[in-house]
Amino acid sequence: MRSLRDPAPSRLAYRLNRLMLTPRFRTFLRYGLPVLIVASIGAFWASDADRRQDAADRIAEVRRQIQERPEFMVHMMAVEDVSDTVAADIRSLLALDFPQSSFDLDLDAIRSEVETLDAVASATVQIRGGGVLSIAVTERVPAIIWRTSEGLTLLDHEGNRVSSLAARADRADLPLLAGQGAHEAVQEALQILGLAAPIAPRIRGLLRVGERRWDIVLDRDQRIQLPEKDALSALRKVIALDGAQDLLARDIAAIDFRNPRRPVLRLTSGAIDAMNDIDITQTTDASR
Numbered sequence: 001m002r003s004l005r006d007p008a009p010s011r012l013a014y015r016l017n018r019l020m021l022t023p024r025f026r027t028f029l030r031y032g033l034p035v036l037i038v039a040s041i042g043a044f045w046a047s048d049a050d051r052r053q054d055a056a057d058r059i060a061e062v063r064r065q066i067q068e069r070p071e072f073m074v075h076m077m078a079v080e081d082v083s084d085t086v087a088a089d090i091r092s093l094l095a096l097d098f099p100q101s102s103f104d105l106d107l108d109a110i111r112s113e114v115e116t117l118d119a120v121a122s123a124t125v126q127i128r129g130g131g132v133l134s135i136a137v138t139e140r141v142p143a144i145i146w147r148t149s150e151g152l153t154l155l156d157h158e159g160n161r162v163s164s165l166a167a168r169a170d171r172a173d174l175p176l177l178a179g180q181g182a183h184e185a186v187q188e189a190l191q192i193l194g195l196a197a198p199i200a201p202r203i204r205g206l207l208r209v210g211e212r213r214w215d216i217v218l219d220r221d222q223r224i225q226l227p228e229k230d231a232l233s234a235l236r237k238v239i240a241l242d243g244a245q246d247l248l249a250r251d252i253a254a255i256d257f258r259n260p261r262r263p264v265l266r267l268t269s270g271a272i273d274a275m276n277d278i279d280i281t282q283t284t285d286a287s288r
Contacts, residue, residue, distance in 0.1 A: 073099045075131040082137040086119045090135060093117065102127050110135070118161045144186055145171060147178040147205075159186040179208030188231070189214065195235050199248065213258070221268075223254040234260050 019025050046052055075098050079087040093113060096105075107125045114123040114135060124136045140162045142154040152165035154174070161183075165171060175193050182189070189206050192214060196203060199218070207215040214231060216224040226234050234257040241247045247255070256264040 072102050073131050074102050074105060074127060074133050075099045077133040077135065078128075080134060080136045082120075082139050086117065086137065086139055089117055089119070090114055090137070096133070099131070105133065119163055121156075121160075142171065142174060143190065145174050145176045146183050147176060148180075153183075155183055155186055157186060157190060159183045175203070176205035177208065178205060179211075181211030182206070182208035184211075185214075191232060192216070192226070192235060195232055196239065198239055199242065202248070218248065222248060222252060225254055225256045225258050227258050227260055230260070237263075 077091070077094070077096060077098070079090050082090070093116075094110065105127070107127070110133075111123050111125045114120055114125070114137065119140050121138045121140045123138070126134050128134045140156040140160055142162045143157040144155045145165060145168065146153045146155050152168060154162040154165050154171065155177075156162055168176065175189075177183075177186070177189055185208065192206065193200070193203070196216060202218045202220075202222075204217045204219060207217055209215055209225075213228040214226045216226065216235075218224070224235070224238055237260075238247070238255055238257065242249075251268045252265055253268045254266040256266060
């Protein structure tokens with residue numbers, strides 16, 4: 001007799017059917033298995049060093065061809081809103097050779113390098129149409145001359161260095177500061193000079209004393225010694241006294257306001273000698 005075939009599935013077929021009912025397994029067969037196969041093929045292909053180098057060379061060549069297309073080339077540099085001297089300094093500092101691909105230019109690095117110049121407050125760098133590297137510069141404006149043992153330096157209104165100065169006469173229109181630490185108090189110095197406008201023709205400069213206060217140096221070797229704090233109020237009093245009594249026109253060597261509660265007038269040596277002569281004359285007359 002022939003044996004009848006058992007209609008029940010085998011144990012292996014049963015397990016496979018149960019596995020196919022699992023959502024995760026179906027997802028693996030649909031997505032994971034193709035990715036695994038492709039990754040295996042890629043890993044096998046990349047295992048050969050010559051094939052890897054050939055692929056890298058082809059990618060580099062394609063990239064070079066794209067970067068060197070005419071629409072991506074920069075042919076010249078334009079420095080805008082700046083004096084000729086600073087423009088020349090910028091060109092010398094960057095020393096760029098053109099033409100260059102715009103992909104080879106690091107605009108942020110160029111901007112940072114331009115802003116290292118003393119005369120440059122800020123800069124904006126962009127590539128304009130027509131292959132022009134545009135550098136727009138905000139230049140520092142000299143507001144003061146600072147005299148040190150190393151020479152003369154131009155400073156802006158915030159005390160930042162602008163450039164060196166060969167001679168005082170080259171910028172006779174700017175006020176003069178001297179003394180250690182004067183560059184750190186430029187704004188206060190400008191306020192003092194603004195308030196001292198009535199006596200401006202007589203001012204030779206401001207001297208920073210002890211890195212904490214100012215002396216106003218006038219012609220005829222006169223000085224106004226201002227206090228460390230509230231210097232503007234003390235200066236207002238000096239200006240008022242001079243306007244009312246021509247104080248600075250007298251034989252006074254210094255007006256000492258370092259202690260605003262006890263201002264002191266220091267006479268010149270000629271005035272002291274004249275007073276001594278008066279005392280001697282009065283004493284002689286009294287003895288007769």
